Amino acid sequence: MTVRKLAFACAMLSLSVLVVATVAGGLTYPGYDHLTQYISELGATGAVTGRGVSMAFIASGVLLAAFWLLCAILFPRGPLSITGFGLSALNGLGLMFGGVFPCDFECSLENASTSAVLHDVLGGIGYLCGVVGLMLVGMAARRWPGGRNLFHLAIVCGAPAAGAIWLIHPAFEWYGAAQRVLEIALAVWTVAVALAVRRPMVSTA
Template sequence: MKITLPKIGNLCGVLAPVLWAAAIIYGGSLRPEYSHYSQYISELGERGSSTEFIMRYGAFVPTGLMHIAFAAFLSTAFKDSPVAKFAALLIAVNGIARIGAGTFPCEVGCSLPRLMLSQKLHSLSAGVGFFALIGASLLWGILIRRYHSLRGLSAYSIVSGCLALVFLALMSWSAELRMGTGLYERLSTGLLSLWMFVFAARLWWLKAYSVSPGLY
């Protein structure tokens, strides 16, 4: 199979969720005191931590760039649809927000957003990223009903977005006591990451002919 820029963009959509999950698991394994149940993912990249570099430059920044590349691919693949271009833009916004979250680390504990500008920018980036990707999964769920070969992913995309929003709300609700906060965050980002992986993988194996003649 000839490798082209669109294919690279498509592949980025497949690999970004894998890299994201691997970095979280690996980073957590390096810190025995770290709790995936109660602590934020961002705490793996908090300022001064032993896993700061791994998470900032091995997870947040590279997956952000990969999301932007996947969004560019989608914008080209569905170039005849203005709605698809907007849905792709939301994925790109998530990518930019991830880069922002990696560029500006949170302080220890990631719980005092008013202390430092870096903390404020990290929290803002994280929030924008989550909502952008949730919006993307919902919008793509509606949009792909038009395409016979992708129609089966419609309900899955919408349900993934809705559940991710619910778990994000639970994460916020539990933040003060840190009761399951990390778990809720992982469920939210996990659902969205799995959705992107499934969507990108489906487009890859379709070879695009049934979606758009100009996809590749």
């Protein structure tokens, strides 16, 4: 398997694992509502789906981080792209740590455990890194051969992602929906970059 095929496989497997865990977990978790509950509640301590979904978070996060690090090698390299891919890899690690440190049952903030605090902090940083990384890579793509489409897609995905990230908190009734908007925007971007990574590009400074 070539490095480009490996990168593509990492991205597709990462997203597949996360989607399956989210959909299957939601169907298994009694009364779960995707619009008003966090995805993390599926992997929370004490949840019926906790262990399985947490393991899925870890696997998906590791694969996602590996994908973005491989992208840093395979795409034209420059300050913007290297920084953007590095931040995107941190987004993958944020997902991984979301499984290593699950939130408390129903992601309750009352008397939060150390694991729950780390879950929120590292997961939140991961989301921020993912959004900023998307924007930086999109800006860098303007100089890549055939990269203009990625630049335009970065705007299309980055705008809703940047808006939704500030709504993922309990004060907003539909925080589950906001999280899905962010996740879908990042997923669409990941798929687009994964498809682009299969095409060799001439490196630029």
